[in-house]
Amino acid sequence: METDLRLESSLWIGNKRYRAVLTGWHLKWTEADKKNGDKKTVSVPVAEVVGVENGRVEILPQKSVEDTDKDFTVFYIKRSRSRSTYGLLWSLGRTQFSCPSRVLRDQWTNHLRTALKTHSPLRPHRLLVFINPFGGKKKGREIYHSLVAPLFELAGISSHVIVTERANQARDHLLKKDLTGFDGVVCVGGDGMFSEVLHGLIGRTQQEAGLCETDPAVTLQPCPLHIGIIPAGSTDCVCYATVGVIDPVSSALHIIIGDSQPLDVCSVHHASTLVRYSVSLVGYGFYGDVLAESEKHRWMGPLRYDYSGTVVYLSNRSYAGIVQYLPADPLLSSPKDKTRCLSGCNVCSRSTERLFPHTSDSGSLYSSHFSQYSSDSEGEWVSVEGRFRCVSITCMSSSCARSPLGLSPSAHLADGTGDLILVWDTHPLSFLKFLYRHTSTQDQFDLPFVEVHRVKAVRFSLPDGREEVHEGIGELNRAIGGEEREYVDTVSRNGSQQQLAQSVVERETMNEHKTVAPILCGLCCKKTPAVSVWNCDGEILPFTEIFCRIHGQLVRLYARGIEDGAAMQNCSQESDKNKSRCITYK
Ligand SMILES: CCCCCCCCCCCCC/C=C/[C@@H](O)[C@H](CO)NC(=O)CCCCCCCCCCCCCCC
Numbered sequence: 330m331e332t333d334l335r336l337e338s339s340l341w342i343g344n345k346r347y348r349a350v351l352t353g354w355h356l357k358w359t360e361a362d363k364k365n366g367d368k369k370t371v372s373v374p375v376a377e378v379v380g381v382e383n384g385r386v387e388i389l390p391q392k393s394v395e396d397t398d399k400d401f402t403v404f405y406i407k408r409s410r411s412r413s414t415y416g417l418l419w420s421l422g423r424t425q426f427s428c429p430s431r432v433l434r435d436q437w438t439n440h441l442r443t444a445l446k447t448h449s450p451l452r453p454h455r456l457l458v459f460i461n462p463f464g465g466k467k468k469g470r471e472i473y474h475s476l477v478a479p480l481f482e483l484a485g486i487s488s489h490v491i492v493t494e495r496a497n498q499a500r501d502h503l504l505k506k507d508l509t510g511f512d513g514v515v516c517v518g519g520d521g522m523f524s525e526v527l528h529g530l531i532g533r534t535q536q537e538a539g540l541c542e543t544d545p546a547v548t549l550q551p552c553p554l555h556i557g558i559i560p561a562g563s564t565d566c567v568c569y570a571t572v573g574v575i576d577p578v579s580s581a582l583h584i585i586i587g588d589s590q591p592l593d594v595c596s597v598h599h600a601s602t603l604v605r606y607s608v609s610l611v612g613y614g615f616y617g618d619v620l621a622e623s624e625k626h627r628w629m630g631p632l633r634y635d636y637s638g639t640v641v642y643l644s645n646r647s648y649a650g651i652v653q654y655l656p657a658d659p660l661l662s663s664p665k666d667k668t669r670c671l672s673g674c675n676v677c678s679r680s681t682e683r684l685f686p687h688t689s690d691s692g693s694l695y696s697s698h699f700s701q702y703s704s705d706s707e708g709e710w711v712s713v714e715g716r717f718r719c720v721s722i723t724c725m726s727s728s729c730a731r732s733p734l735g736l737s738p739s740a741h742l743a744d745g746t747g748d749l750i751l752v753w754d755t756h757p758l759s760f761l762k763f764l765y766r767h768t769s770t771q772d773q774f775d776l777p778f779v780e781v782h783r784v785k786a787v788r789f790s791l792p793d794g795r796e797e798v799h800e801g802i803g804e805l806n807r808a809i810g811g812e813e814r815e816y817v818d819t820v821s822r823n824g825s826q827q828q829l830a831q832s833v834v835e836r837e838t839m840n841e842h843k844t845v846a847p848i849l850c851g852l853c854c855k856k857t858p859a860v861s862v863w864n865c866d867g868e869i870l871p872f873t874e875i876f877c878r879i880h881g882q883l884v885r886l887y888a889r890g891i892e893d894g895a896a897m898q899n900c901s902q903e904s905d906k907n908k909s910r911c912i913t914y915k
C-alpha cells in the first residue's frame with residue numbers, strides 16, 4: 330500500500346525548488362538547491378493533512394481561490410505552545426505548491442486525497458452540530474460560523490447545525506431523532522452542553538442495545554458516534570482535560586482529522602434509578618455549595634464561580650457522611666504516582682485491552698467484573714465516616730483554566746477508574762491551602778486532612794440513614810424519550826427548578842458554625858445546613874445518597890489527550906536530521 334501511494338517529484342514553493350515525497354504516511358518537502366547540511370525538511374503526517382485544493386487557495390480570513398492549473402494548496406496542522414496551558418495549540422498551516430505540468434498537479438492531488446482516505450478512517454464526513462447560543466460569554470454562534478465552519482467546509486465535512494432554543498433540546502434530539510448517516514455529534518458550548526450530548530448518546534445507545542441503564546451492575550454499550558467539543562462555555566473542563574487547550578480552532582482540527590480519545594464515564598444512581606452520568610466532577614460539600622450558590626448569579630457569566638467560591642469558602646461549612654468505596658487495582662496505577670495522562674498514555678492503552686478483552690463472551694451484558702458491583706462482594710468495600718469539607722469523584726484530571734493540573738492531576742482519561750478525593754473537616758486556613766494548591770504545581774494531596782483513592786465505585790450515605798427528599802423532585806422524575814424510561818432529571822440549571830436544591834441547602838439548619846476568624850464573623854452568624862448538594866458536572870443532583878460506578882471508555886471524543894508541550898519544544902530544537910522524526914514543526 331505504501332509503495333502504491335508513493336510519489337516523488339520536484340515542486341516549487343514561491344521561487345524555491347523542493348524535492349517533494351509522498352509516502353503512505355508522510356508528505357515531505359526538502360529544499361533542492363542547498364548543500365546537504367543546510368537542507369531543511371518539512372514533514373507532515375498524512376493523518377494531519379486537513380485538505381488539498383487545486384489552485385492557490387486561502388481560507389482565512391476569507392476564502393479566496395486563484396484557479397491556476399499547475400498549482401495546488403495543502404492545508405495541514407501546525408502546532409505552537411500555548412502561553413497559559415500545558416497543551417499545544419493547533420492552527421491551520423498552508424503551503425502552495427507549483428508543478429511543472431497540470432498532469433503532475435493532478436497526480437499529486439489525487440494521490441494525496443487517496444492517502445487521506447486510506448490512512449484516516451475515522452475522519453467524519455457528516456456531523457450533527459448543536460450550538461448553545463447562551464453558554465459562557467454567549468459567543469457560541471459567532472465562534473462556530475467564523476472559526477469552525479470554514480474549516481469543516483475545507484475538509485469536505487457536511488454539517489447539520491441546530492442552534493438550541495431550550496435546555497435539553499440536544500439531549501432530547503439525540504434520544505429520539507433519526508441519526509442515520511452521522512459520524513459524530515459536535516457541541517458548541519460548555520460542560521453543560523457536552524453533558525446533554527453525553528446523556529443523549531449514552532441513552533440512545535443503551536435503548537438500541539436493549540440495556541437497562543438504571544441497574545449499576547449492567548455493562549453499558551460504548552457509544553458508536555464520536556463527540557466533538559467546540560469550547561464556548563464557562564469552565565470547559567472536558568475540553569481542557571482532553572485537548573489541553575481551550576481553543577475552538579484546535580478542537581475543530583481534532584474533529585476534522587478524526588482523532589479518537591476514549592473517556593471513562595461515571596453513572597450516578599439513587600435507589601433503583603439512574604440519576605445522571607458524569608465525566609468530570611461528582612462533588613459534595615464545597616463544590617456542590619459553590620454550584621448551588623452560583624446559580625443565583627448566572628448573570629455574572631463565568632465569574633459567578635469565583636464569587637460563589639468566595640462566599641461558600643467564607644461560610645465555612647463541613648458535612649457529615651459515610652463514604653464507601655471499591656478500590657481499583659493498586660498495581661495498575663495510583664493517584665499519587667505523580668504521572669500525567671498524556672496523549673498516547675500507556676496506562677489507558679493497556680486498559681483498552683483489559684476493558685474490552687477479545688473473548689468469545691465479550692458481547693455478553695455483564696462483564697467478568699460484574700460480581701464486584703453485586704452485593705455479594707461487599708467485603709472488598711472500604712468504609713469511612715466523618716465530617717468532610719468536600720467529597721469529590723472525578724473520572725479524569727478535571728483540569729481547567731482555574732486549575733491547570735486539575736482536581737486529580739494523575740487521573741487517567743480512559744483507565745476505567747475514578748479518583749475519590751476526601752477532604753476531612755479542617756481549619757479554614759488549611760482548607761484554603763488545599764484550594765490554593767489547585768492553582769499551582771504544589772501537591773494538594775500532600776496534606777494531613779486529604780485522602781485520595783483510585784476507585785471503581787463509590788457509595789455515599791448520611792450517618793443517620795435519612796435520605797433528603799428534595800421538594801418537588803417527584804415532578805422532575807419524568808421520563809426521557811418515553812414514559813417507560815426510569816431516569817431522574819436533575820434540577821435544571823436554567824429553569825426555576827434550580828431553586829429547589831438551593832432551598833434544601835437553606836432549609837436545613839442543624840449545626841452551629843464554629844467561629845474561626847474575625848473576617849468570617851458576618852457569615853458565621855448564619856446556621857450551617859445539615860446536608861449539601863451534589864454537583865454533577867455542573868448540575869445539581871436531586872438526591873444526597875448516591876451510588877457511583879465508573880464505566881471504562883464508554884464514549885469517544887474527537888481528541889487525543891494532552892500533547893506534551895515540553896516534548897514538542899525539544900522536537901523543534903532537534904537537528905535537521907532528527908527533525909523529520911518529529912511531528913509537524915515550523
Ligand atoms: C484561593 C484560590 C482558590 C482557587 C481554587 C480553585 C479550585 C478550582 C477547582 C476547579 C475544579 C473544576 C472541576 C470541574 C467541574 C465541572 O464539571 C463543572 C461544570 O463546568 N464546573 C463547576 O462545577 C464549576 C466549579 C467551579 C469551582 C470554582 C471554585 C472557586 C473557588 C474560589 C475560592 C476562593 C476562596 C477565596 C477565599 C478568600
Ligand SMILES: Nc1ncnc2c1ncn2[C@@H]1O[C@H](COP(=O)(O)OP(=O)(O)OP(=O)(O)O)[C@@H](O)[C@H]1O
Pocket residue numbers: 460461462463464465466492493494495496497517518519520521522523525561562563564565566822823867
Ligand atoms: N437555548 C438554550 N437556552 C437555555 N439553556 C440552554 C440552551 N441550550 C443549552 N442550554 C443549557 O445551558 C446550560 C449551560 O450551557 P453551557 O454548558 O454551554 O455553558 P456554561 O454553563 O456557561 O459553561 P460550563 O458548563 O462550561 O460552565 C447547559 O446545561 C444546557 O443544557
Ligand SMILES: [Ca+2]
Pocket residue numbers: 593723724725740741742743744745746747
Ligand atoms: Ca479514569
